[in-house]
Amino acid sequence: xxxxxxxxxxxxxxxxxxxxxxxxxxxxxxxxxxxxxxxxxxxxxxxxxxxxxxxxxxxxxxxxxxxxxxxxxxxxxxxxxxxxxxxxxxxxxxxxxxxxxxxxxxxxxxxxxxxxxxxxxxxxxxxxxxxxxxxxxxxxxxxxxxxxxxxxxxxxxxxxxxxxxxxxxxxxxxxxxxxxxxxxxxxxxxxxxxxxxxxxxxxxxxxxxxxxxxxxxxxxxxxxxxxxxxxxxxxxxxxxxxxxxxxxxxxxxxxxxxx
Amino acid sequence: xxxxxxxxxxxxxxxxxxxxxxxxxxxxxxxxxxxxxxxxxxxxxxxxxxxxxxxxxxxxxxxxxxxxxxxxxxxxxxxxxxxxxxxxxxxxxxxxxxxxxxxxxxxxxxxxxxxxxxxxxxxxxxxxxxxxxxxxxxxxxxxxxxxxxxxxxxxxxxxxxxxxxxxxxxxxxxxxxxxxxxxxxxxxxxxxxxxxxxxxxxxxxxxxxxxxxxxxxxxxxxxxxxxxxxxxxxxxxxxxxxxxxxxxxxxxxxxxxxxxxxxxxxxxxxxxxxxxxxxxxxxxxxxxxxxxxxxxxxxxxxxx
Numbered sequence: 197x198x199x200x201x202x203x204x205x206x207x208x209x210x211x212x213x214x215x216x217x218x219x220x221x222x223x224x225x226x227x228x229x230x231x232x233x234x235x236x237x238x239x240x241x242x243x244x245x246x247x248x249x250x251x252x253x254x255x256x257x258x259x260x261x262x263x264x265x266x267x268x269x270x271x272x273x274x275x276x277x278x279x280x281x282x283x284x285x286x287x288x289x290x291x292x293x294x295x296x297x298x299x300x301x302x303x304x305x306x307x308x309x310x311x312x313x314x315x316x317x318x319x320x321x322x323x324x325x326x327x328x329x330x331x332x333x334x335x336x337x338x339x340x341x342x343x344x345x346x347x348x349x350x351x352x353x354x355x356x357x358x359x360x361x362x363x364x365x366x367x368x369x370x371x372x373x374x375x376x377x378x379x380x381x382x383x384x385x386x387x388x389x390x391x392x393x394x395x396x397x398x399x400x401x402x403x404x405x406x407x408x409x410x411x412x413x414x415x416x417x418x419x420x421x422x423x424x425x426x427x428x429x430x431x432x433x434x435x436x437x438x439x440x441x442x443x444x445x446x447x448x449x450x451x452x453x454x455x
Numbered sequence: 456x457x458x459x460x461x462x463x464x465x466x467x468x469x470x471x472x473x474x475x476x477x478x479x480x481x482x483x484x485x486x487x488x489x490x491x492x493x494x495x496x497x498x499x500x501x502x503x504x505x506x507x508x509x510x511x512x513x514x515x516x517x518x519x520x521x522x523x524x525x526x527x528x529x530x531x532x533x534x535x536x537x538x539x540x541x542x543x544x545x546x547x548x549x550x551x552x553x554x555x556x557x558x559x560x561x562x563x564x565x566x567x568x569x570x571x572x573x574x575x576x577x578x579x580x581x582x583x584x585x586x587x588x589x590x591x592x593x594x595x596x597x598x599x600x601x602x603x604x605x606x607x608x609x610x611x612x613x614x615x616x617x618x619x620x621x622x623x624x625x626x627x628x629x630x631x632x633x634x635x636x637x638x639x640x641x642x643x644x645x646x647x648x649x650x651x652x653x654x655x656x657x658x659x660x661x662x663x664x665x666x667x668x669x670x671x672x673x674x675x676x677x678x679x680x681x682x683x684x685x686x687x688x689x690x691x692x693x694x695x696x697x698x699x700x701x702x703x704x705x706x707x708x709x710x711x712x713x714x715x716x717x718x719x720x721x722x723x724x725x726x727x728x729x730x731x732x733x734x735x736x737x738x739x740x741x742x743x744x745x746x747x748x749x750x751x752x753x754x755x756x757x758x759x
Contacts, residue, residue: 248635274637281631290494290675292628292685300625305637308622334683350632 199262200225201358201389202247206256209239209246215254216242217413226357229380229390229403231421234410240393241282243410244362248279260358275304278356282363282393283344291334294346298322298331301350321353322346324379326372341368348376358389365398373399397421465708473602474594474704474714480609481661481670482700486678486692487616488654489671491647494627494685501668503546503561504539504655506568509664511538512589513575520579527579531589532604535659539652542568547648551641592663592715594704601660608657612650623647624685661700662715670696673722680729681736699725 200223207220217239224230232240245251247258249265249272258265263272278301298318302310310318322328325345330338335346344364351359359380365373377399380390384403397404401421409417465471492500515534519527542564549560573583588596616623626633626643634640651671658667678691703718 245631248631250631250634269637270639272637274635277635277637279632279635281629281635289496289498290490290685290688291679291683292494292624293683296624296685297628300621300628300632301636303622303625303633303636303638305639308619308638310621332684354636 198226200259201228201261202391203259203262204243204247204257207243207246207258208254208256209242209251210254211242211251215413217246217410219414220256222408222415222418224389224391226389227387229384229405230392231397231400231404231407232391232393232410233395233397233407233422234416238410239413240410241362244279244360244391244393247360248277270305272305275307275354276357278351278354278359280347280351280359280361280364283340283347283366291336293332294322294327294335294338294349295319295331297335297346298349298353301353304354317353318349321349324352325349326375341372344368345372345376348379352379356388358391359383360391362393363395364392365394365400370399377403461709462705465705470595470597471708473597473599475701476602477594477597477605478661478700478704478718479697480605481658482674482697483693484609484612484616485654485658485670486674486696487612487689488647488651489675490685490689490692491616491623491627492651493672493675493679494624495647498672499558499561499668500543500546500651501655501671503564503568504543504652505659505664505667506565506572507542508535508539508568508652508655508659508667509572509586509589510568510575511535512586512664513572513579514538516581516585517575517579520581527581528585532601532656532660535589536653536656539655540649543648543652544645547644551644588663589659590663590665591713592659592661592666594661594714595707597660605657605660608653612654612657615646615650619643619646620686620689628685662718666715666719669719669722670700673719673726674699677722677726677729680726680733695722695725 202222202224204220204222207217207222208215209217220243222243232243234240242251246253247260247265249269253266260272260274260277265272295315295318298321299310299314301321302314302317319328319331322331325348327342327345327349330342335343338346344367348361348364351361364376368376380392380400380403384390390403392400392404394400397407404421406419407417407421408415409422466475489498489501492498511534512528512531513534514537515530515532516528518534519530522530524530546560546564572586576583576586622633622638622643623646625636625638626640626647630640633643654671655664655667658670662670674692674696675688677695678688682688682691699722700718703721704714706712706717706721707714
């Protein structure tokens with residue numbers, strides 16, 4: 197049987213004073229589309245970073261395609277994994293074009309140079325996210341949403357079997373969200389495994405078949421996507437239950453957009 | 456004697472030939488590492504390493520004096536190389552462990568390096584005046600051996616700095632992504648630190664410890680004024696580095712000025728001139744409005 201894309205057993209991560217994550221048992225078989233949900237500070241990003249080997253693992257195991265990300269880091273097939281980090285303000289001091297940033301996504305543990313077809317592949321990835329015309333401009337002058345799309349292209353250029361996205365919908369406009377949903381649907385149809393950190397399913401609702409909800413650093417729910425909490429659901433959604441005892445005209449305020 | 460005769464005399468002087476060769480080597484190679492350091496926002500790392508290199512100079516001096524070698528400073532540059540590498544790797548480890556912030560680690564090195572150098576040179580029977588050549592550069596006294604040493608160090612810096620550019624770019628642009636991509640981040644970090652240390656050691660002869668970082672950083676700052684890409688920034692900085700080094704050194708052939716200071720003042724002056732002129736040089740892009748044509752997320756103006 198094929199190795200699962202992701203498997204953790206009793207994963208524990210300590211940062212600073214206490215455990216950020218503890219007792220995380222998670223298996224994601226190849227081809228699944230999984231959302232990682234939870235409030236701010238519940239440990240979603242830390243779990244993803246532990247899987248990527250960015251934060252140290254205190255105890256337990258985390259495996260990518262059967263290889264331990266801590267003990268046998270060099271054996272992990274990193275070229276099969278695409279990672280889209282949570283966008284933070286650009287910290288680099290030297291200008292870099294979108295093309296240069298995306299081409300860096302072609303590197304992996306056994307590849308320190310991007311290879312021959314790097315240019316075409318990078319341009320194709322930029323075309324996928326709709327930034328082909330701006331390939332030769334510095335990402336420093338890009339808007340937040342455009343920078344986010346560059347980071348997505350940098351992961352797509354690897355042609356990953358496993359794509360991990362940390363808050364890809366944060367701070368981008370509706371058209372870009374729908375475009376991203378379209379890209380992910382295509383990848384999903386091609387058999388790409390998806391792990392997406394989200395606050396709410398939003399535009400990706402049709403795509404996600406399984407949701408893992410974290411609270412206080414452990415798994416609260418693992419199964420079909422749960423309905424959104426009141427006030428966090430979509431403004432136009434259908435109520436499946438009646439509200440007879442509510443005064444007419446009372447509506448739940450929508451606090452979800454961008455927050 | 457006309458200007459061109461003097462220029463010909465300058466180029467005919469073996470001392471000046473050696474100095475010019477080192478100036479070109481340093482001018483081209485220092486900005487390569489400088490580009491990576493600026494990209495990581497570690498522009499002052501070169502200074503920290505330079506100060507530690509001073510302790511290395513003094514240690515080399517002490518070892519030379521103890522072994523009875525003449526001249527006493529024959530081991531000074533090897534000592535600087537060893538100390539600079541040790542210091543750079545130490546900064547990298549401190550930074551990686553995250554126990555001390557990068558700038559505090561640098562401050563510790565700055566002061567420890569200078570104080571250690573002054574103490575050790577005294578212990579070796581010298582005075583701090585003996586350090587002056589290393590503090591401010593002594594390119595006018597280089598030997599043939601110095602030229603070969605600089606050429607070897609420059610070849611290593613250029614070979615690795617340019618050959619591994621994609622990996623080093625990925626590392627310096629986004630270290631977390633580089634790790635997630637599977638790159639050997641730790642080894643590459645140490646490599647950057649060691650290359651920065653070699654760059655400091657080789658540049659020390661030209662401008663001295665106190666100005667060593669300027670050769671790495673200022674050409675990059677100048678290149679950034681016009682370049683849009685990482686590759687163009689590095690290439691432009693290499694050309695600017697070579698030009699200011701050769702020009703500055705040549706000026707000191709005509710006027711009795713400190714070569715290191717002349718080179719750095721020239722570079723900083725070039726930056727200032729370009730920064731002022733930039734708005735006049737850069738033309739607006741054709742096409743006018745740089746904003747993408749996308750739909751608004753909110754409905755505006757329909758109620759009116």
